[in-house]
Amino acid sequence: MSTNTDANLINMINQIAANLGGGRDEEAAATATCRHLETFWARPMKQRLVANLALEGVEFSPLARRAATLLATRLSERQSIAR
């Protein structure tokens, strides 16, 4: 995996979380961030981001990590429905 691409994706979700976080409680902010990724991100970007959750030393902001975790759950739900 190219760390550059991963770093980019994590930087992007951190920014999205920072911008969507304002005026919302943490759960709503995480949901809004997750929904943003579902609406605008391509499939490989989402998969790649989620894969980073398991890695050490990755600098997700707390809100971004929560949103990415939520995304991971929803992606696996989707996959199981598809199956």
Next chain:
Amino acid sequence: MIGHFDPKQYARSAAHDKDLGTPFPTGTALVNLEIDGITITVPEGTSVLRAAALADINIPKLCATDSLEPFGSCRLCAVEVEGRRGLPASCTTPVVEGMKVTTQNERLAKLRRNVMELYISDHPLDCLTCPANGDCELQDMAGSVGLREVRYGFDGENHLQATKDESNPYFSFDPSKCIVCSRCVRACEEVQGTFALTIDGRGFDSKVAAGQDEAFMDSDCVSCGACVQACPTATLMENSVIDHGVPDRSVVTTCAYCGVGCSFEAQMKGDKLVRMVPYKGGDANHGHSCVKGRFAFGYATHPDRLTTPMIRESIDQPWREASWEEAIGFAASRLKAIQAEHGRESIGGITSSRCTNEETYLVQKLIRAAFGNNNTDTCARVCHSPTGYGLKTTLGESAGTQTFDSVMKADAIIVIGANPTDAHPVFGSMMRKRLRQGAKLIVADPRRIDLLKTPHLNEAQHLPLRPGTNVALINALGHVVITEGLEDQAFVAKRCDTQAYQSWRTFIADPRHSPEASEAITGVAAAAVRQAARTYATAGNGAIYYGLGVTEHSQGSTMVMGIANLAMATGNIGREGVGVNPLRGQNNVQGSCDMGSFPHELPGYQHVADPIARGRFEAAWGVQLDDEPGLRIPNMFDAAIEGTFKALYVQGEDIAQSDPNTQHVEAALRSLDCLIVQDIFLNETAKFAHVLLPGSSFLEKNGTFTNAERRINRVRKVMPPVAGKQDWEITQDLANALGYPMQYVHPSEIMDEIASLTPSFTGVSYAKLEEYGSLQWPCNDEHPHGMPTMHEINFPIGLGRFAITEYVATEERTNRRFPLLLTTGRILSQYNVGAQTRRTDNQHWHDEDVLELHPSDAEVRGVRDGDWLGITSRSGQTVLRARLSERMQPGVVYTTFHHPGSGANVITTDNSDWATNCPEYKVTAVQVERVSQPSAWQQRFNAFDQAQRGYLAKAQQEVP
């Protein structure tokens, strides 16, 4: 026998073709009068001259034209009015109830002949060799009044030896033919608003002068052509007409430069385009133009045009000319092979914001249906994608809310991060007209833009904010509105979501958003921010216009939402004179977004995950469509460098020059196994291509463009495509070669398909466009004639939604190594990457990009005007010439990106808008220093450029 004339019956097109002498009146009450025994009913305020012309009674005239206010100087339009003394000029005489006018009798005929006789006594009698022969109002009037002799002779004092001014590359000024009617001077003032021309001297010595009696090119003249258009003689004349003669036919079409989308008459002689004349019936421009649309069309027949398809195995090889069939077959087999090896998602395409709606629609259809993925994007990604996101989130529709004409009813105008006099000049002129009428102006921009230098400007406030701090400024403006009780509570209560409004209100009222608190961030004095907010909120009609200085930031989308918040909070939405107005860059940026170019949206902004919308497209296109968004342009670059994205089809966009961090883009393009470029020139991107498909200019195709006010205008073919195919035909061939059948025979069929699948376009057809001239979407059963002003009754999402807009500082920061902020923009004479305008005489105005910097920044670095400057950022280095400029604030430098060798985008970074990945072109931390040679990138660029041009030339020479 005509007994009564009803102006409502007067055909729309005929009204545009005829000069009615004075402008459309502002009155509404109807007035009855009698002209030459015919009863005529016209609106109050109409001149007698115009009323007569409407009834086809044509009173001779010279100084009057319906684009200008009446002047009453030539006295040729004199008439008799029953019960009045003398012979009043009909152009300056308004109609009065019961008035009886005589336009023709012996007394009037004698007066008119005498007037003409005096004119002609000081006019060269070279009609047969005059460039205006056959197109001269003076000649027509001499004929009309029956002038047969000039009793005064021609030996007296005269102006026949006056010297020509040929300094302008596009038109000549021959004062020997001038009749001093002042039409040019008035056009420069009233229509263009530049005030570059004047009448110098008095009486017989009166003459038209540019600036302080300078050559046109040395004066303030911006070469918009309004004076040439207004001149009734050969005094101001297009050089193309002097060279080729008067055109013999004309076709109305739409300009392919900026997002104003002016209508033009392409005036032809056979297949030769002689001149472009702004079309009076154009609803966006009403007969005005700028130097680009009016004159810079020569690129269409430039020798650099690509005329034959080219192919090659790799980019370090010479090109080989190929037949269309071979080239399309080569491209298709490459794409198929790559997908077979690397997967369905390994290829994608970029639609063009310069091509037509139909062509854009077809490219995204090709990608979604034939490539089988959603990897489609367009250059709006790098300009107005935050507008799409921000306006859809708050107002429910990804488009500006007004018509251009709406500005004429605005009382306070805020311009944020836009430079209308340079980038949207025809609209800039309209805005200046409104400012001269007394509207207040607020400009939020790091630079002192030319709009602030509008002659006869009423009240102007400049908020010179630091680049990157837009959101802090808009929040401060919102804070003042709320804390000073300036909001429109009735509007908010009726039209907006209460919960969202309440949370925004609480958020924005927090003291951290006060102008006093944000002064340290924005650099704008708190008092100035308070004054601006009060002006906007209390002036009556407040209108906001914005450009890429809003969108091209790490918080571009947030800023767009902040603008929408401010407009909703003050009730400045849903009627004429107000609104949120993005000024679009390229001619069809609005259209390319509407047509489903974005990877997450099908045409009409319908999300790919929406099963109902997607289902309709699947049924119509006969394929299953991916329900996940595809890659955006910057994501494609990242994936290409990583090796998962292998082929790209680019129609009419020059990503290698226009996109940020050039070295990153170049690396991405070099990583591709197959790059297919469809363009009219060997642009910078094409130098990295394997397949080159020669496209067609806007003059060579049929279709439609949609401008920044959602106006769908026809583009009409006036000459055959240089390389044989219109762009939509090439895309269709590629689809067929990939095994996905497309069989359109005319773009109108593509529009019919668009209408059948796009709820906001269901009422659009070529027949209706012919009938109405243009249509502003949404155009459907609910709005059969389109919708000029949006959100009048409700928002597409029901209630307007306030958004929380927390200011998050950009990661691009200045420090000791990079102490200055670079911001980029455009200038009047060049367009975008310059591929078109650099191949015209517009080069006379701007033949290189320069770095503007404040004299104090220059002084500490020992930089003088004209020095070579190395500009270094975290991304790269380039070298440009220095221009010292007080327009800049200290600490901020500025350049344009119109010339590829300048490498402006070598310096810009990968930072982008959080929501849309629109690049942050407007904020780059840099250092500048004097240097003596081009940068390493520029040296590599020059070598590569030379090699690639050589490869093309070699292929072209090999043709027998």
